[in-house]
Amino acid sequence: MHFNQFLRFFFVFLIVALSACGKSETQVAKPQGAGEVVVKIGASAPLTGPQAHIGKDNENGTRMAIEDANAKGVIIGGKKVRFELLSEDDQTDPKTATIVAQKLVDAKVNGVIGHLNSGTTIPASRIYSENSIPQISPSATAVAYTAQGFKTAFRVMANDAQQGKVLGEFAAKNLNAKKIAVIDDRTAYGQGIADEFVKSAEASGAQIVSRQYTTDKAIDFAAVLTSIKGKQADLIFFGGMDPQGAPMVKQLRALGMKVHFMMGDGGYTPKLIANAGAAAEGAYASLPGVPLDKMPSGRDFATRYETQFKQPIQLYAPYCYDAVNVMIAAMQKADSAEPAKYLPELGKVIHEGVTAKIAFDEKGDLKGGAITLYQVREGKWQVIETMGGVAP
């Protein structure tokens, strides 16, 4: 353990040192083999900060798709194409996201896979749209993202309206929750999914007894949870991501509250269970799409991911993988990697992905996405049920 950490420490220094000398080298190494065309795929996710583990997972998924495509050898416009990944860190910060987006635009990427959070995807999408660069977000679920009318904005995941509806109905009907408390982290994602959840739960006859807020950097929820305790809620829904979800459910149990705990897709990670330990038992989360092992190529993807990166999939890696492949499929169909030429094809693509059969509606949303509910049982996320259409 200790020695490993030392190694890692040393390694980082090495990388910093190497990258300093490496910069001039990459420019020299640029001239490609005869007739090979380089297509740049931009990617952006938080690679530092509390959500870095999810962001890195996104990058891994994207990288895997690009490596697969390069290994397979894709021919576009009669020439062999080599895909290159430009990965950027947006730190889950909307401001940084726009800077990163501009950077990718300036680097003349042919398309962008990202961003991870709705809060970063939405401000960045304007920049991609203004520069006519197609963008597929693997994981931004806020309704607002594709509602801006941008022709370049797509996503391969069901949106919050679809997800919140399923979660709200499940809470009110299947779990029979009468009094519900809702917390969100005030990000575009957290707020969006919480609002949709509230709408759906109220429509199904439940009462929202407390609406509380936190931030995406908080770690202490004792005061909020105590206040909810006073309202005698029988279910708590948290619109947010796992760095807050784990300590929240832990503190919830430490306050002796035996209520249901539910999150959206931001909670469905192995990290939530690792960080919350036994307190995670019984927690619910949802994830758009069909469980991986139910998809023809999903199981295979998971095994390959685990062998390559020596860790389980955190969350959205399969969606990133699909997003890249959808983009490449559109390029192949248009027989061009020019954004202006393949963009019209992107809307028409039907792609058999690892998460779902992917096709977009006129807004750029995933058509008829399924939503799967999971619960932590015996320290693992287990499927409860899949709702909605399997394929378009």
Added chain:
Amino acid sequence: MDIFLQQIINGLVQGSVYALVALGYTMVYGILGLINFAHGEVVMVGAMVALAVLQALLAAAFSPVLAVLLSLMVAVSACMVLGYGIERIAYRPLRNAPRLAPLITAIGVSIVLQNLAMMIWGREYHPFPMPFTNELHAVGGAIITSVQIAIVFIALLMMVSLMLLVHRTRLGRAMRAVAENPSAAMLMGVDTNRVISATFMLGSALAAVAGFMVSANYGIVHYYMGFMLGLKAFTAAVLGGIGNLRGAMLGGVVLGLIESLGAGYIGDITGGFFGSNYQDVFAFCVLIAVLVLRPSGLLGERVAERA
């Protein structure tokens, strides 16, 4: 009523941690007139070191009690070395420089430590193992966990020992002398450099304990956990009257209570106009209010002639 009691308990637990960290700020300020902004990072390093040692010991099948004690000791020693090093490298060369210079190096040290920790321990949240079952105890309708009880008691114990050290020992007398007048103390034969180093080490030891306690309570360790905690503790120190040990303790507990009650009730009081996401805002509103209305803090001495 039990909800109110619960909020008080939450506040007390949070407040004892603030108090321990605030002591580090206040001790250094009392002696050097310097705000050691890297102190929050020392808390984080303490937590990280404790985590690494605890994991290794538990993996090597040590008994839980021994593992916890050993990891705490290693964390405390590591932080003492770190505190000594910070003072030696970043502050001592600047002791006679304008006051702004050490403040800037303090922020620099804080950034360096944060990034080093990110490189060594990675960017993600680490679960902090707790080898004991964390039992829940009911107190008049409210719940307090064993870990939380331990936090309050250990914090109290540390504070009492610190007070004894400062008021009853030779080192404590030397510290008070340096705080009062460094040059006079030096002329009277007090080794100022040694006393200042000792102060930094003591503060860092308390920070390590605080780091361990926060991690055990939340079960989560993260490379920038020290940043916000440091700011809050600094606020607590200012609230109590920076430079005053009793003030730091009082300030910590008061701040913990304000935060907990504030975040718990603001939504109900304002009819949902302000929400509990303003929890962090309370601390800084308090900071501003204190600076404007009572710059010397609750128990503060008149420090005008020092500045």
